[in-house]
Amino acid sequence: xxNEQLAELSxxxxxxxxxxxxxxxxxxxxxxxxxxxxxxxxxxxxxxxxDVDRVLHGAGVGAGGGIxxxxxxxxxxxxxxxxxxxxxxxxxxxxxxxxxxxAFLLAGAGTLLHVLxxxxxxxxxxxxxxxxxxxxxxxxxxxVMVAFLLFSIKRVELRTLGTFVVGPVLLVLLLAxxxxxVPAAALTPSLQNSHWLIIHIGIAIIxxxxxxxxxxxxxxxxxxxxxxxxxVELAEAGGEHPEHWGxxxxxxxxxPSSTVLESLSFRIHSLAFVCWTFTLIxxxxxxxxxxxxxxxxxxxxxxxxIIWVIYAAYLHARATGGFRGTRAAWLALAGFVAVVFNYxxxxxxxxxxxxxxxx
Amino acid sequence: xxxxTRPPARGEAAPTTGASDxxxxxxxxxxxxxxxxxxxxxxxxxxxxxRQLTSMQTALILLMLLAIAAVPGSLYxxxxxxxxxxxxxxxxxxxxxxxxxxxxxxxxxxxxxxSAIYLLLFISLIGCIVPRVGVHLRQxxxxxxxxxxxxTRFAGYTRTELPGADADALLERAHKALRRSRYRTEVRxxxxxxxxxxxxxxxxxxxNLAFHIAMVGxxxxxxxxxxxxxxxxxxxxxxxxxxxxxxxxxxxxxxxWFDESQMPxxxxxxxxxxxxxxQPGESGNVGEPRSFxxxxxxxxxxxxxxxxxxxxxxxLHVDGASMYLLGNGYAPEVTVTDPQGxxxxxxxxxxxxxxxxxxxxxxxxKAPDAQPxxxxxxxxxxxxxxxxxxxxxxxxxxxxxxxxxxxxxQGDLGLDSGVPQNxxxxxVSTLTPVTGExxxxxxxxxxxxxxxxxxxxxxxxxxxxxxxxxxxxAHDPFERWVLVSALIAVGGLILSLFVxxxxxxxxVRSTADGAVLEVAGLARSDDPMLEEDVRALATTLQAxxxxxxxxxxxxxPDRPSQAPQDPSEGSAQ
Numbered sequence: 001x002x003n004e005q006l007a008e009l010s011x012x013x014x015x016x017x018x019x020x021x022x023x024x025x026x027x028x029x030x031x032x033x034x035x036x037x038x039x040x041x042x043x044x045x046x047x048x049x050x051d052v053d054r055v056l057h058g059a060g061v062g063a064g065g066g067i068x069x070x071x072x073x074x075x076x077x078x079x080x081x082x083x084x085x086x087x088x089x090x091x092x093x094x095x096x097x098x099x100x101x102x103a104f105l106l107a108g109a110g111t112l113l114h115v116l117x118x119x120x121x122x123x124x125x126x127x128x129x130x131x132x133x134x135x136x137x138x139x140x141x142x143x144v145m146v147a148f149l150l151f152s153i154k155r156v157e158l159r160t161l162g163t164f165v166v167g168p169v170l171l172v173l174l175l176a177x178x179x180x181x182v183p184a185a186a187l188t189p190s191l192q193n194s195h196w197l198i199i200h201i202g203i204a205i206i207x208x209x210x211x212x213x214x215x216x217x218x219x220x221x222x223x224x225x226x227x228x229x230x231x232v233e234l235a236e237a238g239g240e241h242p243e244h245w246g247x248x249x250x251x252x253x254x255x256p257s258s259t260v261l262e263s264l265s266f267r268i269h270s271l272a273f274v275c276w277t278f279t280l281i282x283x284x285x286x287x288x289x290x291x292x293x294x295x296x297x298x299x300x301x302x303x304x305x306i307i308w309v310i311y312a313a314y315l316h317a318r319a320t321g322g323f324r325g326t327r328a329a330w331l332a333l334a335g336f337v338a339v340v341f342n343y344x345x346x347x348x349x350x351x352x353x354x355x356x357x358x359x
Numbered sequence: 360x361x362x363x364t365r366p367p368a369r370g371e372a373a374p375t376t377g378a379s380d381x382x383x384x385x386x387x388x389x390x391x392x393x394x395x396x397x398x399x400x401x402x403x404x405x406x407x408x409x410r411q412l413t414s415m416q417t418a419l420i421l422l423m424l425l426a427i428a429a430v431p432g433s434l435y436x437x438x439x440x441x442x443x444x445x446x447x448x449x450x451x452x453x454x455x456x457x458x459x460x461x462x463x464x465x466x467x468x469x470x471x472x473x474s475a476i477y478l479l480l481f482i483s484l485i486g487c488i489v490p491r492v493g494v495h496l497r498q499x500x501x502x503x504x505x506x507x508x509x510x511t512r513f514a515g516y517t518r519t520e521l522p523g524a525d526a527d528a529l530l531e532r533a534h535k536a537l538r539r540s541r542y543r544t545e546v547r548x549x550x551x552x553x554x555x556x557x558x559x560x561x562x563x564x565x566x567n568l569a570f571h572i573a574m575v576g577x578x579x580x581x582x583x584x585x586x587x588x589x590x591x592x593x594x595x596x597x598x599x600x601x602x603x604x605x606x607x608x609x610x611x612x613x614x615x616w617f618d619e620s621q622m623p624x625x626x627x628x629x630x631x632x633x634x635x636x637x638q639p640g641e642s643g644n645v646g647e648p649r650s651f652x653x654x655x656x657x658x659x660x661x662x663x664x665x666x667x668x669x670x671x672x673x674x675l676h677v678d679g680a681s682m683y684l685l686g687n688g689y690a691p692e693v694t695v696t697d698p699q700g701x702x703x704x705x706x707x708x709x710x711x712x713x714x715x716x717x718x719x720x721x722x723x724x725k726a727p728d729a730q731p732x733x734x735x736x737x738x739x740x741x742x743x744x745x746x747x748x749x750x751x752x753x754x755x756x757x758x759x760x761x762x763x764x765x766x767x768x769q770g771d772l773g774l775d776s777g778v779p780q781n782x783x784x785x786x787v788s789t790l791t792p793v794t795g796e797x798x799x800x801x802x803x804x805x806x807x808x809x810x811x812x813x814x815x816x817x818x819x820x821x822x823x824x825x826x827x828x829x830x831x832x833a834h835d836p837f838e839r840w841v842l843v844s845a846l847i848a849v850g851g852l853i854l855s856l857f858v859x860x861x862x863x864x865x866x867v868r869s870t871a872d873g874a875v876l877e878v879a880g881l882a883r884s885d886d887p888m889l890e891e892d893v894r895a896l897a898t899t900l901q902a903x904x905x906x907x908x909x910x911x912x913x914x915x916p917d918r919p920s921q922a923p924q925d926p927s928e929g930s931a932q
Contacts, residue, residue: 002642185643189651194672263885270856277849285842290672292590292683292833294841295581297440297468302433306426313422315856320415331423338426350433 006124007184014117014138018177020110021170027103028162032251034099104152104159107166111145118142124184130201131191133347136208137176141169143209160254164216196286203282207275208339211307214272215336217265218329225258225326262325266318269332273311280304299352303342310335412479413486421480428476432467435459439466481578488571495564502545503558506864513864513879515893519901522873529874530555532903533865536896542863552868560861563884566854569847576844580837588835589613589622595629596690596707596827602626603680603832623659623679630654630666632687632826636756646716646756653684653828669830679834686829688712689720691740691763691821697729698816707825710740711783717753718742722763723785725772729817733772735785736819738765738803746804763805763821767793767813793817859886863893865900876900 118139122129129135148165152158191197227244234242243249255261283304284294295301314331317323346352399407411417436444445465449456463470510516521529530546534555537544542557591611595601603625605611631654637643653669659677669675675682690707697703703726710720724736743755744762751764768790774780792800793813803811803819810820860883868875878900880893 004642183642186649189648189671192650192672193670196672263887266885267887274849274853274856277852281842281845281849284845286672288838289674290683291685292674292681292831293835294838297432297437299433302429306429309422309426309429313419313426316415316419316422320419323416323419346433 002184002186003124003126004184006120010117010120010124010184012117013113013120014173014177017110017113017117018170018173020106020113021166021173024103024106024110025163025166025170027099027106028166031098031100031103032160032163032254033247100159100162103162103166107145107162108149111142111149114138114142114145121184125186127187128198128202130205131187131197132180132182133343134176134180134182136201136205136343137172137180140205140208140212141172141176143205144169144212147209147213157256161216161220164220165213168212168216190290194286194289196282196289200279200282200286203275204279207272207279208343210268210272210275211336211339214265214268215333215339217261217268218332218336220255221258221261221265222326222329222333224252224255224261225329227252228258258325262329265329265332269311269314269335273308273315276304276308276311280308299346299350300342303338303346307335307338307342310338409486412483415487418480418483418487421476421483424476425480428467428473431464432473435464435467437465437467439468477578481575484571485575488568491564492568495561495568498564499561503543503556503862506547506549506554506556506866510864510866510877510879513881515890515897516879517877517894517897519876519897520870520873521876521901524874524876526553526867526869526874529876529900530865530867533867533878533896533900536899537863537865549866552866554864554866557863557865558861559863560858560884562854563858563860564855566851566856566858569851570849570855571851573844573848573851577841577848580840580844584614584835584837584841586614586616587837588833589617590831590833592829592831594686594709594827594829596709597629597632597825600626600628608832621679623677625657625659625677625680627655627657627675627682629828630656632828634687634757634826648756651684651687653687653830669828680832681834683831683833684828685831688827688829689718689740689742689758689761690825690827691722691761692823692825693722693724693736693763694818694820694822695724695726695729695734695736696818696820697726697734699730701728701730703729703734704736707827709783709827715753716756718756719751719753721783722765723783725774725782725785727772727774729769732769733774734817735768735772735787735790736765737768737785737787738763751804758824761807761824763803765803765805765819766800767803767817767819769793859889860884861886861889863896865896 118129118135121135121138125131130139144165148158148162152161187197227249230244231242231249234244245252256264283301287296287298287301288294310331314328314335317328317331436448438445448465449460452459459465463472467473507513530553534544534546537555537557540559542559543561544555544557547554547556589611590613591605591608593601593608601607603622605619605622633650633652635649637645637647637649639645643649651671654666655669655675656664656666657675657677658664667675669682669684671684674684688710690709692707693704694702695704704724708722708724710722712718712720719742720740722736722738722740726734726736739751741751741753741762741764742757743753743759744764745752745754746764768785768787769792770790772785773789793815795801795814801813803813805811805819805821807821807824810818812818861880862883863880864878866877868877876897878893878897880889882889
């Protein structure tokens with residue numbers, strides 16, 4: 001039944017994918033570090049240029065503000081402005097490899113192997129690759145990576161978020177590879193004979209992947225909002241080049257603004273909420289076919305219900321004055337905590353009807 | 360949910376920064392302050408409480424409370440889910456367990472506090488959507504609102520001078536284009552110009568209301584199901600039959616409005632039960648189940664007999680009931696004869712699996728008619744048995760080497776005491792074991808076809824082996840309506856999240872040498888595509904204008920089209 005060679009291949013490509021992700025993570029982090037370095041250099045250059053300008057033209061040049069724009073618009077030489085302008089996109093001059101491009105390519109290669117690993121596992125077992133915790137983790141993280149890469153092919157500025165996507169994915173993969181790994185095996189009777197295994201768990205995987213992406217965005221949004229507030233306060237206090245959180249602050253300056261992150265987070269959480277709703281409905285239909293009742297307050301059902309209610313609260317909070325923005329983002333993160341709890345503690349510690357998969 | 364329909368507080372932009380600010384956004388206390396509250400009277404107070412309950416903040420808090428209140432339901436064993444585990448927890452935790460029990464922690468989902476939260480939530484929801492339905496119905500009938508006099512501050516504002524254009528034709532084209540894109544439109548005559556005011560996305564609010572109404576539907580259907588559904592457990596040995604009536608069930612529970620006469624009169628016979636397990640050398644854990652199959656022959660009134668194979672995930676459906684394969688075990692055929700030669704027990708005996716991998720199962724036979732004393736045979740059925748220093752146990756769940764390991768006890772079984780007894784258990788502490796010559800209790804080890812005679816003349820024989828299957832039979836008449844409500848809810852949810860609600864305006868003013876075209880839009884929800892769409896509309900209208908005028912005319916890059924005056928303004932949100 002089980003094709004052992006394919007199972008081997010699956011394990012191997014996942015391990016190689018992990019190695020590539022580690023390298024990609026280095027690349028993305030180096031990119032962030034270099035951004036913050038460049039920011040400092042640029043700031044100095046801009047400062048000098050402005051001083052020169054002041055001398056030459058009086059104070060007629062707009063400060064350009066160092067808050068949002070990467071390239072200074074005044075006074076710099078064409079060469080330095082080209083370098084500054086490319087800092088965010090990683091396309092300095094054709095032929096050279098920036099840290100970000102390097103990381104992006106490695107992440108792409110890693111994702112290919114990751115997907116190959118998942119597909120090989122499916123081929124080895126001749127079923128969908130999500131019948132236990134290990135497979136659920138590898139498949140959902142593969143989906144996160146594919147979604148991230150697809151998003152960031154179109155929107156190059158999102159690539160700066162690579163660290164915050166590859167990092168969590170790597171964490172989950174390492175956990176899966178260390179604690180949850182089980183040999184490829186056929187299905188237990190409770191998972192057989194049901195297309196709901198494909199539909200219910202498939203949609204749950206999509207929902208989980210979206211929750212991970214959404215949580216990354218909501219977390220960044222909170223940090224960014226705090227950073228922006230601090231900068232505004234500093235600017236009001238009269239600082240001409242407000243500095244906040246040092247180098248980390250420079251990284252944040254390069255990331256999308258909290259408003260952009262918020263609206264992206266909302267769109268992803270909307271999709272996630274719809275997927276969680278379907279997970280509940282399809283789960284109920286399957287529960288009715290398997291256990292004779294569509295809802296029985298099994299721990300897994302309870303926690304999926306909790307996730308759903310928290311995300312519902314998030315969507316309502318976003319439409320309520322005073323809760324929009326930061327408070328809503330905290331709710332989104334609370335929803336993600338429930339997702340993590342549902343996946344880890346409920347699967348391993350709490351005993352329920354969903355504990356059929358060994359792990 | 361009320362936030363959008365409530366009239367804005369007059370003259371003040373309520374700085375709603377938290378629940379404590381809800382005061383300032385209430386029109387009725389506007390300008391007077393909380394001091395007027397005692398004067399509200401009963402009606403006023405009730406109105407005030409109602410407004411509070413149906414406010415969005417309250418709904419939010421109730422949602423969060425609902426999430427938190429559900430947590431203990433997953434951490435503590437629930438009586439409705441696992442009664443045995445609940446009793447065990449109570450025994451182990453003494454006083455603490457009693458306190459938790461009194462607070463309802465073992466019946467969280469039917470506890471007063473949990474019910475209070477979701478009932479308040481649903482009252483709040485109803486109080487919120489009823490007025491919104493009225494508002495929305497009015498809106499559906501209303502015409503798109505008047506075109507604002509200055510469009511410059513709206514999203515995607517584009518102004519184009521089109522020399523030689525016919526203003527009315529241009530407006531008519533704009534009107535058609537918008538209608539084609541499924542906007543509701545209204546042509547307005549203005550002082551020195553004409554305009555089309557267009558609106559789209561009322562489906563968003565329709566979906567929103569549908570979602571919330573359907574959630575009420577889900578709750579109502581759940582309650583209906585609670586009252587009318589039934590569920591029972593049966594255990595059937597191979598070659599034995601079952602006919603659907605209350606007396607045949609091992610256990611049965613039903614709602615208050617359940618009517619026994621509604622039970623469908625079907626019958627079935629369990630012809631064969633098969634189980635397969637992971638064998639040594641196969642991948643997977645040895646002894647893990649691979650398949651369970653139960654062949655049943657079903658008779659329903661007015662229909663031909665049919666045979667069907669039930670599996671996990673493959674229940675049997677007859678009109679008005681469904682039957683699910685949920686358990687199985689072994690039923691060894693045992694004959695017990697008392698010392699006087701009378702057969703006092705005969706036939707297959709349902710054994711209870713102990714839960715180990717090897718499917719060791721407990722066997723209890725009570726023979727109250729045995730002479731001279733009542734007799735109980737207790738012990739184990741072992742599918743692949745061995746007896747070593749760990750005692751009798753089974754190595755593999757399949758019946759590869761089936762055997763019985765039994766002892767016989769005599770004395771008063773207490774069946775006449777009037778206290779109901781569990782058929783699968785017997786208390787041997789009050790009974791005397793039958794001993795051998797060495798004074799130790801005799802341990803019989805029997806293989807199929809064997810017979811064992813005890814020193815006192817009692818004989819026990821292991822005649823054969825059958826399997827049994829455990830089924831649940833259940834029916835919930837409201838089930839399908841729960842599903843329908845849930846699907847309506849999710850449909851409404853998708854509309855309410857992803858249909859953009861927007862307004863678009865096109866204004867055309869005739870000038871001496873042609874016309875001036877202005878296009879702009881307003882997002883009334885998250886609408887990242889609005890600006891793009893508005894500009895695309897403007898471009899289409901310009902291009903259409905170019906076309907008929909001079910088909911050979913190539914688009915000029917320096918056409919007198921103006922860039923938006925303030926590009927940052929359109930996207931500012």
